[in-house]
Each structure stands twice: as C-alpha cells, then as structure tokens.
Amino acid sequence: MRIHYRLMESRDVPGVFKVDQACFSHNWTEDSYKAETNNILSNYIVAELDGEIIGFGGFWQVIDEAHITNIAVLAAYRQTGVGQNIINAMLALALEQGCVAMTLEVRADNQPAINFYLKNQFTRQGRRKDYYGTGMDGIIMWRYKLE
Template sequence: MINVEIIEFTDKYIDDVTEISKLSFKIPWSRESIEKELKNPFSKYVLAKVDNEIIGFGGMWFIVDEGHITNIAVHSKFRGLGIGSALLSSLINICKECNGVAMTLEVRFSNIAAQALYSKFGFKNEGVRKKYYSDNGEDAIIMWKHGI
C-alpha cells in the first residue's frame, strides 16, 4: 500500500489538477475553470499526494447544508489503490465538519467503477438526468447520501 497524504488544494497545484482532469474525463475542466473553483466561496477541494506528486483530486460545492460533489479523479497510474476512497472519505468528513446533512453527485451511466465507489460509501441511486453529458448525450445517475 502506498502512503497517501490528503492536502488542501491551493493555486500551487493548478497544473497538476489540470493534467489529471485531462487524463480522467471525456470533458475535462479547463485551467480557467479550475482557477475559478479555487476562488469560489462554496467550493472545497482536496488533493491526494504521494512522495511530493499530486496523483488525484476531489471537490464539492457546499451549499446551505449539502455537499454537491463536482468531481473525483485519480491519475491513471494510481487507480485501483484506494486513492478515490481516500478522497471521497475526506470530502465526507469536510461535509460533516460543515454540519452537512446530505451529499449528492451526478455520475455517467457507463462509469460503473465510480458508481461502485460511491455505493461503498452509502450513496444511493435516486434519479436520472437524461442526456446530461454534452459529449455523447449519455444519461447521468443522480446519487445521494443522506444522514452525513
């Protein structure tokens, strides 16, 4: 098992997050979008770091009393090692610290690995957003975790 450190996302790591986003998503977030997220008062982001290398990130918007997960991504060289679980666990803890009562997210219908991760942490399928993804019109499953 590798030693993963979860740290706060600062502007020092924008290039790392941009690169991981490009490697991980069909529609990656632009550098500009990532920079805006750092300034967004509702966003909370964490990074996974191993030996001074950023290998993953996760983020959410915390609005009123709910966390809305925006993304979780792990560099392809480090997938399957529990990094996604560490990032998600950290986001859940941040939601608890902010007195959150629930968390939600959208996930591609075809992304079975992500759905399994979220299910492992108690997220349940509670709806569908038809043709949510602009690249191919794929549906998104809406998942919720209540009672944070």
C-alpha cells in the first residue's frame, strides 16, 4: 500500500467528511471541515491512497498547546499503522510550530482509541461527565512532552 501523508487542502474536504461519516456517531458537517481549511488555528493531516482519503487527524493550536479535534481511519485500513503515521505527522507538526503539549477528549468506552493514545504517551488527566451525551463521559488525555 502506497499511502501518502500530507496537509489537508480544500479539495480533500469531501473525502475527509466521508471518513468522518464512516467513523463517528457524532458527526461534523462538511461545512465545518471546509471552515477548518480557512481556520488559522487548524492543522490537519490526511492519509491518501490512490486518490482516496482513508484517514485524517487534526488539531487546533491554542498558544502552545495542540488540541486534537478528530482522528479517524476507515475501518478497512485500521490496525495497519495508518493512525500511527497520522499522529506521528501531527506530533511533528505541533512540535515544529512551537507546541509543548497535546490534548484530546475521548469517549470513555472507546477502548481502541484510548489504547492508541496510551501507546502514544498520552495519560488520563480528567473526565468530563456526559460530554458525549447522557451516560457517555469524555476522558481528557494529555501528552506533556512532544519530543
């Protein structure tokens, strides 16, 4: 598989939206991804295979902190290292832009994603009750060193 990892461009928005639709139960709109391409705080990496977006990840840079918005890989391509390559690219970009830490919220019952972040040196630092709806808490995770 020859997968290309690069910054998201406005032409990628339909593909990124498709991945969002396939991977999340709380979806963003296509317009919100379009807006991300004009948001100076936003940084998105896409994984492209033969012209198709198969995964993406993004963060907002707030002063010197990188806040992950979304990261997703189409189910058919999971557990093959695509997510790892996306987060590696996000970490490198965040570091290059002067960020000193990275954070995110993840659903408390999303064990694959929690494992993914634990493997990437994120640690559990808090919990937001009902963050994803009644009975669906969000776990706050941080990685304090990006190097």
